[in-house]
Amino acid sequence: MAVEDPSMPCGVKLVIEDYPYAADGLLIWSAIKEWVESYVGHFYSDSNSVTSDVELQAWWSEIKLKGHCDKKNEPWWPKLDTQQDLSGILTTMIWVASGQHAAINFGQYPFGGYVPNRPTLMRKLIPQENDPEFEKFIQNPQIAFLSSLPTQLQATKVMAVQDTLSTHSPDEEYLGQLNPLHNHWINDHEILELFNKFSAKLEEIEEIINARNKDTRLRNRSGAGIPPYELLLRSSGPGVTGRGIPNSISI
Template sequence: MAVEDPTAPCGVKFVIEEYPYAADGLLIWSAIKELVEHYYSEPKSVMLDVELQGWWNEIKNKGHPDKKDEPWWPNLIEHTCLNELGCFWSPCSYKLWTISMAGYVLHRPTLMRKLIPQVEELEYKQLLVDPKQMFLSSLPTQFQTTKLLAVQDAVSTHSLDEEYLPQL
């Protein structure tokens, strides 16, 4: 979908020029990447981040138990170790991207109770005065969100006796 281009914003150029979702998403991705780089800017910040260390340990030991003892796995001890990963920012940023864009229903509701008011409508003035309240009043109710979560759980749960092609 994109090729590296150091002259382009965010360092990539899209293969498909008119792709608004990707263009907007890339800006969000870049902001997340900058946040991650800023958050782990101190030399010992990586070693002291218990959640990051647990995540990395789970990737190696549970996600790839057959490869867990390979010498090419970097140890995340200090900030400089992140550079050894090369693309480490990408998995970390990817995780944040997934969580922020679609992983939590309340961040990306599948329905809204109101349309965005038009300039000529009375509610437009309310939107200008208190946009946060206008947004919150548009979100689905707790009951609607609970129903959605139940449906999503039902359609995404694997059966206990499910078999995958490589396992056959």
């Protein structure tokens, strides 16, 4: 979906420009990457400071050898020898637990709460040409589709689960924000300034995404019957909003 392009802000160029998840996701990814690199650079001055950090190396070994022992010998594991290695690992972890999770989780009820829009199961197979039901299917495919949908009991159970999964709690903490009770998490002035810069960047990204959603040229996020793509807007109120990126996976 993308090709490497050093001239682009995120280092890649999308093959499909009007791809909301990728376009907005790259903005969030690059903000996280910039924040992580500045944080790592503050505490680790060179490669030796990374390799000589016993606790850091033990953490990475435990992830590979115990957390994913069935994959411990795979050749694709990143090394943890340099500042760049550490930044890449942390950026990926933070992205997966924040932006990526938000994009696939908090839209479940808005898109799937209306069961015919995205049924979680179908009770009948599509008839084959030699099936006696095939003629009825051809004559009225809508009736065939509706008769295949989950029962009311099945549907309401799934709707309840989707509603729960898609709901933000009133005390949700969003990416780049701090609960006032936790504003003393560190007393390093430089790190606090870097964090504030990260938070301000995410506010800028929200404005960019809102502008994209009003751009009539982007047909996948603007137009008749097309809902704006808000899954990667950082902030949200409580409840089912179809937006908001929490600091971590908080179910």
